[in-house]
Amino acid sequence: MRAGSGKIRGPVTNDRPFPGSGSSAFRLRDGELWCEGIPVRELAARHGTPLHVYSATEILTRVRELRAAFGEAARICYAVKANPNLAILRLLAAEGVGFDVVSGGELARDAAAGVATSGVVFAGVAKSAAEIGAALDAGILAFNVESEHELPLLAAAARARGVVARLAVRVNPDLPVDTHRHTRTGGKDDKFGLDFGAAARVVAAVAREAALELVGFHVHLGSQVREPEPYLRAFTAVMAFFDALEPRPALRYYDLGGGFGIDYGDGRGRLDVARLAAALVPAITARGLVPILEPGRYLVADAGLLLTRVLGTKERPSHAFVLVDAAMTELIRPALYQASHGIVPVQDPERRPEGVWDVVGPVCESGDFLGKARALPRLAQGELLAVLATGAYGAAMASSYNSRPRAAEILVSGTTAQLVRRRERVEDLWAEELNP
Ligand SMILES: Cc1ncc(COP(=O)(O)O)c(C=O)c1O
Incomplete structure (x- = not known):
């Protein structure tokens, strides 16, 4: 029309x-x-x-801005929860963007939109067996495992299908950020992610299970983060943890989450994504890892x-x-x-x-x-x-x-x-x- x-x-x-x-x-x-x-x-x-x-033009402008900052190699996985309209998913997929989903429903939306599910990461603090099965069937890029009980479910579902499930461990580094209490996810009182002790147990369990492959680590600290520093502190903490692992697994990705802050008119400005990328991307690539980012609000709010x-x-x-x-x-x-x-x-x-x-x-x-x-x-x-x-x-x-x-x-x-x-x-x- x-x-x-x-x-x-x-x-x-x-x-x-x-x-x-x-x-x-x-x-x-x-x-x-x-x-x-x-x-x-x-x-x-x-x-x-x-x-x-x-x-539509603003959404595409934001994607290009993130690409220019983080480089072509970085994988942008749009957080579907921010705005799950199928037309927006199609618009983003046509621009080469993947997706971050947190439920079987969001995964089903991707399929209904006709977008590739091979570029999907699946976070969520309590995935059901049915959701895990559907995501394996969809051939997603990786599960972001954030509760220990998920691991046997994931292994059983992968074994039953004769496939290997790729997963990243979502770490909760206990780094509260300056945002609303209800949009903070990386503090020790938050339900999200695994503390370092639990993360170490999951890494060891993955090493023992042929149907599972650890491909990276994931951190999402919360939403409306306006400074690069928390992202840098999180990466440093996760890498210190990784370096202490014995044996050290081979990794492919570091998923720095989303939460990129925008300016809602309170004068506090938005996150300077170029500054974040300039500080973080060299550190990630120096480790031989590909950055994954999960912006939601940053792409569609404004x-x-x-x-x-x-x-x-x-x-x-x-x-x-x-x-x-x-x-x-x-x-x-x-x-x-x-x-x-x-x-x-x-x-x-x-x-x-x-x-x-x-x-x-x-x-x-x-x-x-x-x-x-x-x-x-x-x-x-x-x-x-x-x-x-x-x-x-x-x-x-x-x-x-x-x-x-x-x-x-x-x-x-x-x-x-x-x-x-x-x-x-x-x-x-x-x-x-x-x-x-
Ligand atoms: C795991 C994960 N990634 C990404 C996002 C997107 O956050 P934002 O829209 O603030 O970028 C969220 C939001 O809750 C999330 O839980």
């Missing part, structure tokens, strides 16, 4: 990056927000709101926004609310992680603010908000707002709580807008419910 087909738009007289967006694919043109070559107002008019809009319409406003002596048609059901990050996303009017966004507003959705929870204490102009009923940087962990974490059908999703490339997920119909919500 070409948005706005049949309509001739006049020449754009004023065009600059949209203020507050981390992507130059979002433009302020003639006083309104565009995604690439399409005014987002047209997308909302055609597809309704709430609506997730993604820029490429997305959530369009929502103002339903009304409510003013109290202490508080003023903008009531909108998107909610925690479309974007749970503010409620779950106290995350802050830019919220801007689509039309004339640089109008003078008039007051401080909480932007809240219709869901019956006081925790249902998209933004608190935002300086915004007085907004009219029906006016469009854009919530920025919602391409990661937005639609992916959607729910139908309060019996709200899930939002549609649009992928824009130039002047082409494709509907990549239909808006759920209300009757879909009870389609699996039975009346015995």
Whole structure:
């Protein structure tokens, strides 16, 4: 579908990056927000709101940026959990990207998207026997083993199929990083990975089992990491552990995980991936290893926004609310992680603010908000707002709580807008419910 087909738009007289967006694919043109070559107002008019809009160009730009930093030899395995839409998986696969999955469902998505599963790494703190079997059948690149009980399951499944299962040991190096408690995964209190003692036991057990092959180590410290240092400290710690192993196994990969931080507008900036790669890649390759990276948010967050319409406003002596048609059901990050996303009017966004507003959705929870204490102009009923940087962990974490059908999703490339997920119909919500 070409948005706005049949309509001739006049020449754009004023065009600059949209203020507050981390992507130059979002433009302020003639006083309104565009995604690439399409005014987002047209997308909302055609597809309704709430609506997730993604820029294909921004996603591809990020892949190329990581390639330029980490080199062609590095394997980029996109963390499917960030945004599992099949169209995004296909877009990335066409760019040579592999995938990091954490469930049988995500692996099945890869297969449904028709992308190669030979470039998949499979993490997850508690994989079931069925998931392990499906991944072996799909011929994935490697399992990231992070619980000791997985090993006999993996060995049995590999033996039963007459294959050798490749695995990396996910180490938990006890390196807490500066991020939200719920997005930290590399501290000793976190459920993820194996401490060095358990990792040593797994390495020894793999050496005794012909159906298993150790191909590397994996560390994922958490999300929204903005400095290279934790990645370097993790690599140094894992290599010190490796050097002390007797005998030392032959390795092929070092998987440094994902978690590359972006700038959500809090002024803390994003991770400098070129600086990270410059420090880490030479150290990894000096060991004869190939780096694997698992970016999720970094590839897709800034490429997305959530369009929502103002339903009304409510003013109290202490508080003023903008009531909108998107909610925690479309974007749970503010409620779950106290995350802050830019919220801007689509039309004339640089109008003078008039007051401080909480932007809240219709869901019956006081925790249902998209933004608190935002300086915004007085907004009219029906006016469009854009919530920025919602391409990661937005639609992916959607729910139908309060019996709200899930939002549609649009992928824009130039002047082409494709509907990549239909808006759920209300009757879909009870389609699996039975009346015995
Ligand atoms: C094992 C693993 N790799 C990669 C990621 C991606 O993280 P991010 O989206 O912050 O890059 C996650 C996120 O939870 C993860 O658990």
